[in-house]
Amino acid sequence: MRITVINPLRGTMTHYSREIQQTLEAATGADRVHVVSLSEPSTGEVSRIRWVANYLGALGKYGRWSRSDRVIVTWPVLGLLDLILIRLLAGPRGVLIIHDGSPLVRSVGYGRVARRLIGIIRPRVAVVVHTEFARSHIQSAFVRQQARLALHPISIGEAIVADARSTVVRVLGQYKRDRDVDLLRDLGATGSFEIEVRGRGWPSIPGIDVEEGFLDERTLVDLLRSSSVVLIPYKRFYQSGIAIRAVEVGTPVVAASSEFMELLAPTRDWSPRDPSRVESWERAIRNAGLDAGAGTVEVRDHYFHRAVASWRKVLLEGGDDGNAASSS
Numbered sequence: 001m002r003i004t005v006i007n008p009l010r011g012t013m014t015h016y017s018r019e020i021q022q023t024l025e026a027a028t029g030a031d032r033v034h035v036v037s038l039s040e041p042s043t044g045e046v047s048r049i050r051w052v053a054n055y056l057g058a059l060g061k062y063g064r065w066s067r068s069d070r071v072i073v074t075w076p077v078l079g080l081l082d083l084i085l086i087r088l089l090a091g092p093r094g095v096l097i098i099h100d101g102s103p104l105v106r107s108v109g110y111g112r113v114a115r116r117l118i119g120i121i122r123p124r125v126a127v128v129v130h131t132e133f134a135r136s137h138i139q140s141a142f143v144r145q146q147a148r149l150a151l152h153p154i155s156i157g158e159a160i161v162a163d164a165r166s167t168v169v170r171v172l173g174q175y176k177r178d179r180d181v182d183l184l185r186d187l188g189a190t191g192s193f194e195i196e197v198r199g200r201g202w203p204s205i206p207g208i209d210v211e212e213g214f215l216d217e218r219t220l221v222d223l224l225r226s227s228s229v230v231l232i233p234y235k236r237f238y239q240s241g242i243a244i245r246a247v248e249v250g251t252p253v254v255a256a257s258s259e260f261m262e263l264l265a266p267t268r269d270w271s272p273r274d275p276s277r278v279e280s281w282e283r284a285i286r287n288a289g290l291d292a293g294a295g296t297v298e299v300r301d302h303y304f305h306r307a308v309a310s311w312r313k314v315l316l317e318g319g320d321d322g323n324a325a326s327s328s
Contacts (some may be wrong), residue, residue, distance in 0.1 A: 003033045004068040008055050008077050010037035015217070016074060016153070016241060023153035023304070024257040025073075027311035032068035036062060053076060063090030070095060070315060072128075079109015080118050080140055083318065087123035095126040095315075098147065100238055101137025115140045128314060133259045134238035150314045151263060151307040155248055156300060166292075169193045169285060172220065173242050180233040184208050186278040193285060195231070198223060198252045225249050229288045232256075247303070248295045252288035254281070263306070265299045 003024055007017045021033045023234050039045040046054065055077045062071050063086075071090040074097050076082040086094035086116065101311070103110055118140050127143055129135045130152040132301040148267045171184065181203065187195060188207020197210040198219075204210055215223070224230065230246040232255035239260045243253040247264065255261050257271040272280035 001028050001069045002031055002067055003070045003072060004062040004066065005033060005035045005072045005074060006055070006062065007037045007074045008040060008051070008058075009033060009075050010039050011043040012040070013074055013157075015245065019153035019155045019244070020072070020074065022155050022157060023307050023311055024315075026304075026308045028315055034068075056089065059085060059089035059094075063094065069093060071172075072164070073097065075099065076109065079103075079107055080114045080143060081109045083118060083123045083125045083127070083143065084121055086125050092124060095128055097128045097130075098134065098138065098143075099130065101129065101134040102139065110139070118138045118142055124244060126314075131259045131263070137238070148314045150310045151303070152241070152244055152260075153311070154244050154300065154304050154307055156304050166192055166226055168227055169195045169229045169231050170223055170227040171197040171231050171233055172201070172215065172223055172227075173196070173199045175203070178237065180235050181205060183233050183278075183281065187281060190278060190282065192282050196200045220245075223251070224251055227251050228292060229254055229285050247258065247296055247300045250293050250300070252291045252296045252299075254284045264303055266300060267302075268270045296325075313319050 005020060005024070007013050017035045018035060021035055024033045036058050038051065038058060041048045041051055042126060059071070062068055070093050071086075072095040073082065073086060076096060076098060078085065082096055086096055101130060119142050122142055126148070127147040128150050129138075129147045130150065132149060135144060135147045135149065184195065184197070184205050185207065187193065188205060191207070195208050197205065197208055198213075198215055200212065200214050202210050202212050224246050227246070230242060230251055230253050232240050232243055232253060234240070234255065237255075237258070237260065240255065243255065243260075243264060246253050252268070252270060253264070254270050256275045261271050268291060270284060272284045274280040
């Protein structure tokens with residue numbers, strides 16, 4: 001089996017491409033998983049028009065007229081309209097991954113006109129989501145019915161160098177409106193932990209060491225590895241790439257109880273039992289910190305096997321059982 005993965009966000013999803021490549025190789029026994037990465041406008045290398053043109057060119061080159069058995073697009077360039085383009089240029093072998101059922105930031109191709117057009121044309125393209133929660137939030141009924149569940153991919157090739165002696169709790173990644181600043185303020189007021197926030201767009205927060213700015217790949221990896229716990233202070237999220245990356249290097253994660261956390265670490269106490277109480281968050285952080293290193297590697301390996309099984313079911317068996325957590 002030959003698979004081509006088209007990643008239209010080279011600047012922000014290079015690591016995701018590596019994760020899905022390893023997961024797909026394990027899931028399908030593919031002779032070759034070929035990754036094609038395209039620079040996006042935010043890298044400063046291409047204009048938006050050139051980016052879209054490069055994307056269409058890649059769909060055409062690796063779609064209908066290639067030897068690939070599957071062509072997987074890791075992020076929709078034009079929202080739901082990608083389904084039409086993938087059907088035209090890649091045919092029935094095309095697969096689109098939709099990460100956010102309802103985009104967390106304003107995005108092209110998810111409005112009423114796009115949904116109506118998709119409902120009329122009804123392009124038969126496989127859609128993959130990483131959680132049932134994401135699937136339930138897709139506003140197009142047709143796309144929601146098409147969507148299949150396969151877990152967020154993960155890499156198990158990372159060297160495990162998490163520092164079990166670290167006492168620093170970190171929040172990593174760009175600020176968005178769903179980030180719970182009030183929670184961070186409350187945790188900072190307790191003085192129980194040394195908490196650092198690193199990423200673009202974050203406001204200052206009393207009691208928290210905030211360093212606003214872009215995190216390059218090397219810096220992000222160093223921060224993940226040197227954290228005692230990575231905190232995910234999101235009010236709403238479908239899945240978390242940062243959480244996956246933390247687990248890859250042996251660093252435990254704390255986030256509000258959710259479908260994603262149940263899929264990631266079903267046997268661990270990494271979520272507050274009462275998210276309205278700061279004491280519950282403190283307890284979850286302490287519990288997670290005990291799993292740094294070997295305990296988190298166990299979580300990672302178990303999750304990898306479930307992710308592989310879920311992708312195998314979607315790509316080779318043509319569906320999902322609606323219960324990826326039980327895949328084995």
